[in-house]
Amino acid sequence: MAKGTTEMEVGSDGVAVIYIANPPVNALSIDVLFSLKGHYEEVLRRNDVKAIVLTGTGRSFSAGLDISAFADIRKPEQLKDHCILIEAMTDIFEDAGKPSVAAIDGPALGGGLEISMVCQARISTPNAQLGLTELQFGVIPGFGGTQRLPRLVGLTKALEMMMLSKPIKAEEAHELGLVDAVVSPNDLLNNARRWALDIYESKRPWARALYKTDKLESPDLAREILNSARVQSRKWAANLQYPFVCIDAVEEGIVSGPQAGLRKEAMAFQELFFSDTCKSLIHVFFSQRATSKVPGITDLGLMPRKVSNVAIVGGGLMGSGIATALILSHYPVILKEVNEEFLNAGIDRIKGRG
Incomplete structure (x- = not known):
């Protein structure tokens, strides 16, 4: 049985709007990722499509990977196949000859934010929450987040967001350069459509986050920031591996270039995914969710006295x-x-x- 999908509509203006549809938070299940890749391949073939807007149904862009779907993966070969799918999909987004704009309302977390960073621009509402929260599950971002976020907001803020797994609000994201504009929910899609067409018509720059360098610090300052992050991580996570692996992946991209950083990120994600720490933290996540569901009480709609x-x-x-x-x-x-x-x-x- 399919779990989630994407939906697409093409307007008379030549903009294809692709909706991530997996309520309640539009989690990125395997089915959603396959559907999203299929829709992108379709719009790239169509002559009537000039540009793309990516958004979510309801009041959420995407809260990231569907943990329940990925928790069922037992073999490294399975995970590797999914990672190949993700890599192929992000390559299509970033290298497409048609611009993409992410229209973000509500949470854009983890893989949700990472997909938005592959787009050429991001427009959000004041309700947006943006963050890379993977470290709370004992893994690092696996959709290119360790490489694109530092190039959009700078190294210091990117490390802070990843290490703390703490989302930021739309206003701060705009100030940092993570989103390009903040508009009202009623104007979100229209603004995103116009922005995408402006990029297509060369009225706005065609930005590729992976190759931006204006927010990156000098090599000496970057080295200092990375070492400081390692010192801080030793204080609160001395016996944990994943914070240091995340820092190493970021450093690889800065020292050896973004493609080398992506390769290191992908390998590290796959290794950490099968670690005891990751398994334990995912178990804690589901256990906490289960406490709000008591059979015979919450499922019957009973009200407390x-x-x-x-x-x-x-x-x-x-x-x-x-x-x-x-x-x-x-x-x-x-x-x-x-x-x-x-x-x-x-x-x-x-x-x-x-």
């Missing part, structure tokens, strides 16, 4: 702490103790905490 009073047996350290938290949240509390002396002591502890 309204709490009017809370009784606590014992006013010791733990009991008084629980009572304090409830009182601060405006719940009436009944405290029970074995005698009046212990009860007063518990009340005093609560007063002291409050």
Whole structure:
């Protein structure tokens, strides 16, 4: 059964709009990637298409790789095949003779942001959240993010975004140069279409992030920044491999060129994917999601009862702490103790905490 797809419509202006359609967050499943590649190949063959806008259905561009689909991969050969697909797809995007503009609303995370960086421009709404969050799963970006992000926002900010797995908002992304314009949601597609046609008509530059150099620091300063990132990583992740592998991939691209950096990134991604750390962090991710789904309760749409009073047996350290938290949240509390002396002591502890 297919999991997600892409949809395409071609307007009278010659712009093909391709929608990533995999609700609720338009995750990049294998089916989505195959469909996306197929639509790109189609528009490149069509004479009635001048330019392309890539966007997502609903209120999300793409939250990145479908972790559940990739978690089923058990053999290196399977992952290698998927990585070859991804590489072929990004090559088509970047080397196409027709410009692409990413129209971003909501999250563009991980592989979602990486695909947008292959486009010649990015237009977003104020609601956009952009980030490379792969390190939280024990791997590094695998769609070229280690190479394109530093060339768009500079080395220092790129390393910060990757190391912390922390998305940035649209306004900051615009200031950094990660997005080219911020527009209202109602104007997003029209602006993206116009921008794509402007590139096609040579009214705007045909930018390829992989080969930009204006945001890269001098070799000496870059070396200093990379070494500083390694020092910081040793402080918070001394026994973890993936932060240092990410830094090494970034460095390879700066020292030996972006193609060498892409090769190093691809090899590192495949190695880290099968590491115990990656498997454990993916397990943690799914475990956390499972806590919000209790069979026989959440799937039946049951609503929690309204709490009017809370009784606590014992006013010791733990009991008084629980009572304090409830009182601060405006719940009436009944405290029970074995005698009046212990009860007063518990009340005093609560007063002291409050």
